[in-house]
Every structure is written in structure tokens, then in C-alpha cells.
Amino acid sequence: MKRIAxxxxxxxxxxxxxLEESAEHGLTTISSDELARRGGTTSAQVRKDLSxxxxxxxxxxxxxxxxxxxxxxxxLGLKREWKVIIVGAGKIGTALARYAGFEQRGFHVMAVxxxxxxKVGSQWEDIVVRDAESLERxxxxxxxxxxxxxxxxxxxxxxxxxxxxxxxxxxLNFAPTQLAVPADVVVxxxxxAMELEGLSYALSNRER
Amino acid sequence: MKRIAxxxxxxxxxxxxxLEESAEHGLTTISSDELARRGGTTSAQVRKDLSxxxxxxxxxxxxxxxxxxxxxxxxLGLKREWKVIIVGAGKIGTALARYAGFEQRGFHVMAVxxxxxxKVGSQWEDIVVRDAESLERxxxxxxxxxxxxxxxxxxxxxxxxxxxxxxxxxxLNFAPTQLAVPADVVVxxxxxAMELEGLSYALSNRER
DNA sequence: GCTAACTTGTGAATCAATTCACAAGCTCCC
DNA sequence: GGGAGCTTGTGAATTGATTCACAAGTTAGC
Numbered sequence: 001m002k003r004i005a006x007x008x009x010x011x012x013x014x015x016x017x018x019l020e021e022s023a024e025h026g027l028t029t030i031s032s033d034e035l036a037r038r039g040g041t042t043s044a045q046v047r048k049d050l051s052x053x054x055x056x057x058x059x060x061x062x063x064x065x066x067x068x069x070x071x072x073x074x075x076l077g078l079k080r081e082w083k084v085i086i087v088g089a090g091k092i093g094t095a096l097a098r099y100a101g102f103e104q105r106g107f108h109v110m111a112v113x114x115x116x117x118x119k120v121g122s123q124w125e126d127i128v129v130r131d132a133e134s135l136e137r138x139x140x141x142x143x144x145x146x147x148x149x150x151x152x153x154x155x156x157x158x159x160x161x162x163x164x165x166x167x168x169x170x171x172l173n174f175a176p177t178q179l180a181v182p183a184d185v186v187v188x189x190x191x192x193a194m195e196l197e198g199l200s201y202a203l204s205n206r207e208r
Numbered sequence: 209m210k211r212i213a214x215x216x217x218x219x220x221x222x223x224x225x226x227l228e229e230s231a232e233h234g235l236t237t238i239s240s241d242e243l244a245r246r247g248g249t250t251s252a253q254v255r256k257d258l259s260x261x262x263x264x265x266x267x268x269x270x271x272x273x274x275x276x277x278x279x280x281x282x283x284l285g286l287k288r289e290w291k292v293i294i295v296g297a298g299k300i301g302t303a304l305a306r307y308a309g310f311e312q313r314g315f316h317v318m319a320v321x322x323x324x325x326x327k328v329g330s331q332w333e334d335i336v337v338r339d340a341e342s343l344e345r346x347x348x349x350x351x352x353x354x355x356x357x358x359x360x361x362x363x364x365x366x367x368x369x370x371x372x373x374x375x376x377x378x379x380l381n382f383a384p385t386q387l388a389v390p391a392d393v394v395v396x397x398x399x400x401a402m403e404l405e406g407l408s409y410a411l412s413n414r415e416r
Numbered sequence: 417g418c419t420a421a422c423t424t425g426t427g428a429a430t431c432a433a434t435t436c437a438c439a440a441g442c443t444c445c446c
Numbered sequence: 447g448g449g450a451g452c453t454t455g456t457g458a459a460t461t462g463a464t465t466c467a468c469a470a471g472t473t474a475g476c
Contacts, residue, residue: 004413005433006406013405014386031453040386043453044435051455059454060442076405077412095303099400101384107404146407169414170407176309178222178248186410188403192307195396196315197221197284198214199354199378202394204285205212206377213463239423251423252465259425267424268472 008049009076014039015046016072023065031062082107083144087159089114089122089129092174093150097127110142132159139166146170153177160187216257217284222247223254224280231273239270290315291352295367297322297330297337300382301358305335318350340367347374354378361385368395 018038022030032043032050039046050056053075057063073079084107086093096102097112114120115132122129130138147168151159156175163171164185173179173189181187226246230238240251240258247254258264261283265271281287292315294301304310305320322328323340330337338346355376359367364383371379372393381387381397389395 009406009409010402013402017384038386047455055455057454058442060452077408078405082408091303091306095299098299101400105401105404145411170411172403172407176225178246186407188406190398190403192309193313194218194221195380195398196313197286198217198396199380199394200285200290201217203353203378255425263425265424266472268422
């Protein structure tokens with residue numbers, strides 16, 4: 001299959017979000033135009049994005065919302081549960097571990113790791129903080145699909161290297177660090193500093 | 209000035225991060241090639257990115273690290289302090305309020321808001337949770353530059369509308385919601401669901 | 417002062433993403 | 447069954463981003 005751009009995948013995700021909302025409101029069909037309006041794009045873009053994967057609509061009518069939801073979930077790989085571990089039980093790691101959105105969307109948080117002995121053993125709901133020492137052993141056993149990296153900058157590359165060596169193929173990185181990983185490992189980064197600086201740039205250079 | 213792509217601004221931000229680190233290690237000059245290697249891009253890209261704003265290097269030698277840091281901070285609008293408010297004192301809002309990275313990088317968190325009476329009045333360090341009721345009044349008085357939106361999906365659009373009406377021109381949105389705002393307001397979104405689904409897609413479609 | 421070794425800055429070329437524009441298909445109504 | 451009114455799916459055109467490739471500076475050594 002042709003390589004799909006990252007921006008396309010992000011939009012599919014946005015469409016899915018809006019479709020699910022529409023379904024809750026009881027709607028059953030939708031046009032590319034309506035989908036575009038709410039996704040902040042154009043109808044041609046919506047149709048092109050979907051056309052990479054097949055043809056899901058009916059000319060003259062639009063898309064069946066339940067069918068399109070199902071197709072998008074299939075495309076995005078959301079028809080299965082993904083096992084997630086969180087590395088780092090600091091402010092961000094803790095907030096993420098308690099964040100309901102993960103489980104809701106089929107991402108099961110199996111464990112949280114930290115190397116600070118004071119944090120190891122503490123617990124919220126049914127998730128216990130495990131000792132980072134046992135990361136390799138646990139990964140071999142639990143086979144998590146995705147690791148969320150929420151450690152400080154100084155510890156990020158080493159933690160990533162350990163995760164990769166232990167067999168993790170996908171990392172969601174919250175550290176403000178450009179990670180070096182092999183080509184078969186996929187990394188997505190959420191970098192607060194970068195987002196804030198993007199806003200700073202925009203505010204500084206707006207036309208007046 | 210020519211419009212600069214978002215991706216370019218993100219890279220400038222990444223260069224700045226790496227330059228600061230290099231400066232801490234006592235280095236004084238760097239080549240576009242080295243900068244590219246650590247930023248995950250190419251030397252031509254680095255030079256092109258910088259060329260939009262001027263010419264900062266010396267042929268044959270590379271870039272002076274302190275000078276380039278200064279220039280990038282100037283370009284990104286980081287030579288001043290930005291006033292930030294956080295809206296929503298849930299898990300994410302709270303974690304953000306306590307996150308040291310803001311202040312470190314010149315983003316001063318003035319206040320946190322929530323509409324839950326149980327949360328209003330609580331305090332960490334020197335930040336108190338204020339009642340969301342007083343948002344408009346406070347904004348008129350404090351003139352924050354950036355609002356971080358950390359409320360649930362259902363409350364996001366309404367909160368954004370209030371912020372915009374009160375005069376906020378930049379929003380960092382953590383809600384899984386596509387916000388509708390006027391053209392003169394800049395929004396950056398951090399959407400966990402989207403990132404996770406991006407990883408899910410990549411894992412599902414890797415070549416084997 | 418001259419040569420060798422580097423490295424920048426930038427037009428030109430390539431590659432990628434988005435938008436245009438329209439034929440083709442579907443539904444409804446008469 | 448036929449026409450009007452929509453809306454998709456998709457090549458072609460356009461716009462935008464990245465990479466190439468090289469002239470023009472700079473430094474260091476002799």
C-alpha cells in the first residue's frame with residue numbers, strides 16, 4: 001500500500017472523533033462537506049483522505065455514520081486492545097495513569113514504572129508503580145505494544161534505548177527530547193515547550 | 209514577511225533546545241550538519257529554515273552557538289515573559305500548573321480556574337485555583353497572553369468562546385476537541401487520543 | 417600569499433500535499 | 447421512466463515543502 005502521510009492519519013482521527021459525536025446525537029448519515037466543516041478542512045480533502053483506503057460513501061447521499069466509524073476504526077487499528085505501559089511516575093506520568101481516556105479508547109494501561117524508591121509501590125485505583133529495574137523482565141512477560149515516556153529530559157534517551165532493546169515498537173514521548181531510535185520503532189512526541197514556543201512565535205509575528 | 213510554515217517553527221524550537229544543551233556542555237560553534245543530526249533532519253533543511261530569517265552563520269566555520277541561541281529566541285518571541293492562565297483544574301490542568309517547565313522557559317502561570325466549588329480555593333505552591341466565574345473580570349485585569357485549556361470535551365468549546373470573547377489571542381488546547389475560533393486567535397492542540405491512534409495506525413500497518 | 421579543507425546561503429529541481437473541477441452515481445418526486 | 451438536485455471519487459493542476467548542488471566565503475597551514 002502507498003505510504004500515508006502523518007497529517008492524513010491525524011485527520012482520520014479527527015473525523016472519527018466527530019463521527020462518534022454525531023452518532024451520539026442520533027445522526028445516521030453525513031456529507032464530506034459537513035465532516036470537513038467540523039474538522040477544519042475542505043470536503044475535497046476529506047474525500048481524498050478516505051479514498052486512500054477505499055470508497056465508503058454513496059454518491060448523492062454521503063456517508064453512513066455507523067459504517068464510516070467502523071471503517072475508520074478498522075483503518076486506524078482500533079478494533080483490538082493495545083497494551084500500554086507508562087514510564088515515569090512524576091507529574092505527567094501520574095496524571096496520564098489516572099486519565100480515563102486511555103481505557104475508554106481501547107488502550108489498556110498495564111503498569112507505571114519509576115526508579116525512585118519512594119514512588120515504587122504506591123498505587124491509584126488498580127495501577128501500582130513498579131520498580132524501573134524490572135522493566136526488561138516485565139516487558140518480556142507482558143509484551144506491551146506502546147510505552148508512554150514521561151521521564152525528565154536527562155533520563156529520556158536512556159529509557160527509550162532500554163525500551164527498544166526490550167522489544168517495544170511504539171513510544172509516545174512526553175520528554176522534551178528528540179529520541180534516537182531504530183527505523184522500525186515509531187515515535188510520536190508531545191512537546192509542551194515546542195507548542196508554547198509556537199504560540200509565542202505566532203503572537204510575536206501577527207500582522208496588526 | 210513571507211509566511212513561515214508551522215513545521216519550520218517547530219524545527220526552530222527543536223534547534224533551540226539542542227543549542228541550549230550544547231551551550232551547557234561548553235561548546236561555542238556548531239555546523240548545520242551537526243545541528244541536523246541531532247534534530248532528526250538534514251543540513252540543507254537547517255540552513256533553509258534559518259535563511260528565512262537572515263544569515264546567522266560563517267562560511268567554513270558554522271554557527272556561533274550563543275549568537276544563534278539569541279537569534280532564535282528573538283525569532284520565536286522568547287525575549288519577553290508571557291502571561292499564562294490555565295483553565296481546568298482536573299488531572300491535566302493540575303499537572304500542568306505544577307510543571308516547572310513553564311516558568312523555566314519564560315511562561316508565567318498567573319492562575320488556574322475551575323468551576324467546581326470543591327476545587328476553587330485549593331492551592332499548590334503560590335498558585336490558587338480561582339472560580340471560573342471570575343474569568344472575564346480577571347482577564348480584563350491581568351491581560352494574560354496565553355490560555356491553556358484543560359477542561360473535558362463537553363466544556364471545551366464554551367470555555368474557548370468565553371476566553372476569546374474576553375480577549376485571549378492564543379490557546380493551548382488539551383481537550384480532544386476541534387475548537388472553532390476567529391481567525392485572529394491562534395490555537396495549538398495537544399490531543400492524546402490522536403497521538404495514540406497515530407501509533408495504533410503505525411503498528412497496524414508496518415511492513416513485515 | 418596561496419592552497420586545501422570546510423561550511424554557508426540559495427536558486428533550481430524534485431517530491432509531496434492540497435485544491436480544483438467534473439463525470440458518474442444515487443435518490444426523490446412527479 | 448425521466449429529470450432535478452445532490453454528493454462522491456478521482457485525475458489534473460496547483461501550491462507548498464524539501465532536497466540538490468554549487469558558487470562564494472572563511473580558516474588554517476605552510
